[in-house]
Amino acid sequence: MTKYVAALYALCDACGVEVPTNVRNDQNLTIRLAYMCAEKIDELEGGVDTSDATATAADIKTSKTAYAKGHKLIGTFDGVSTADANATAADIKTGKTAYVAGEKVTGEFAGVDSADANATAADIKTGKTAYVNNKKVTGTFAGVDSADATATAADIKASKTAYVNNVKVTGTSTAVETGDATATAADIAAGKTAYVNGQKITGTGTLQPAG
Numbered sequence: 312m313t314k315y316v317a318a319l320y321a322l323c324d325a326c327g328v329e330v331p332t333n334v335r336n337d338q339n340l341t342i343r344l345a346y347m348c349a350e351k352i353d354e355l356e357g358g359v360d361t362s363d364a365t366a367t368a369a370d371i372k373t374s375k376t377a378y379a380k381g382h383k384l385i386g387t388f389d390g391v392s393t394a395d396a397n398a399t400a401a402d403i404k405t406g407k408t409a410y411v412a413g414e415k416v417t418g419e420f421a422g423v424d425s426a427d428a429n430a431t432a433a434d435i436k437t438g439k440t441a442y443v444n445n446k447k448v449t450g451t452f453a454g455v456d457s458a459d460a461t462a463t464a465a466d467i468k469a470s471k472t473a474y475v476n477n478v479k480v481t482g483t484s485t486a487v488e489t490g491d492a493t494a495t496a497a498d499i500a501a502g503k504t505a506y507v508n509g510q511k512i513t514g515t516g517t518l519q520p521a522g
Contacts, residue, residue, distance in 0.1 A: 361378040361379055361380060361381055362380055362381060364377075364378065364379035364380055365379065366379045366384065367379070367384065368384045368385060368386055368387045368388075369386075369387055369388055370386075370388060371384055371385075371386030371387070371388055372386045372388050372389075372390075373386050373387055373388060373389050374386060393410040393411055393412060393413055394412055394413065396409075396410065396411040396412060397411065397412075398411050398416065399411075399416070400416055400417060400418055400419040400420075401419055401420055402418075402420060403416060403417075403418030403419070403420055404418045404420050404421075405418050405419055405420060405421050406418060423442075424445065425442040425443055425444060425445050426444055426445055428441075428442065428443040428444060429443065430443050430448070431443070431448070432448050432449060432450055432451045432452075433450075433451055433452050434450070434452060435448060435449070435450025435451070435452055436450045436452050436453075436454075437450050437451055437452060437453050438450060456477065457474040457475060457476060457477050458476050458477055460473075460474065460475040460476060461475070462475050462480070463475070463480070464480050464481060464482055464483045464484075465482075465483055465484050466482070466484060467480060467481070467482025467483070467484055468482045468484050468485075468486070469482050469483055469484060469485055470482065489506040489507055489508055489509055489510075490508055490509065492505075492506065492507040492508060493507070494507050494512070495507075495512070496512050496513060496514055496515040496516070497514075497515055497516045498514070498516055499512060499513075499514025499515070499516055500514045500516055500517075500518045501514050501515055501516060501517060502514060
């Protein structure tokens with residue numbers, strides 16, 4: 312038995328298989344070593360020495376096979392090649408990550424997709440800017456918000472129009488401006504009324520017919 316073991320170790324040395332001392336002193340491990348040598352011999356007879364290969368199953372694409380250190384490996388790696396990706400951090404949303412050319416990139420892009428916006432320049436206040444369909448638009452709308460207006464049709468001169476609470480109102484008032492009137496109560500016949508400078512005045516005058 313001793314000569315066979317010696318031959319086995321000699322074969323291991325020839326095949327480049329390192330044999331630890333604890334293995335040399337254990338018969339069961341020696342048998343296992345025999346199988347390892349047999350695998351090594353099969354490999355050398357059919358191809359190349361793979362003792363210097365460093366890949367593990369996790370380094371080989373899933374379901375693909377390869378040999379490393381005399382063992383056939385079945386890949387478990389599900390990754391993809393990112394060598395053709397060209398995005399930069401500025402192209403990826405802030406806080407999101409992606410792989411580009413083998414490197415993990417954290418995004419710095421704070422923009423938004425405005426493809427669903429539908430305003431036109433006429434819908435945006437003059438001089439103000441906004442993005443619509445991912446294009447910058449400068450407003451041309453000169454309007455105002457009339458939600459705080461309180462006038463009614465009776466407060467607006469007849470046929471004139473104005474906006475109240477963002478609704479166009481046509482006036483019905485027949486009033487006139489009395490700011491230029493100069494009469495006093497004494498200039499108006501007693502009991503009669505008139506408007507002067509916006510005030511209603513009751514006359515006190517005793518008017519004599521022209522002689």
